[in-house]
Amino acid sequence: MEFDLLNFKMPNEIQLEIAKNIRKKRKKLKLTQEEFAKKSGVSFGSIKRFENTGEISLFSLVKIALVLNCEDEFLNLFKQKQYDSIEEIINGKY
Secondary structure (H helix, E strand, C coil): CCCCHHHCCCHHHHHHHHHHHHHHHHHHCCCCHHHHHHHHCCCHHHHHHHHHHCCCCHHHHHHHHHHCCCHHHHHCCCCCCCCCCHHHHHCCCC
């Protein structure tokens, strides 16, 4: 895997992008931050801070993912690809 300096994102940029995506999903469900907090079990202050700064604990982020039905994305995070054949690896189909 090559390191692409032009497309490198800083950790805070990644956090903010995740927060932006979650905010969009929350709004699509027509939930206010307060409703979202109650539904997820994450405090209103944490939801508000997360959407503004991207900062949140992993535990709270998983709780949010459960409400948004995105838990599979967490379960597959950092998961190593399973190959069906050596040809897949040789031909770069991964």
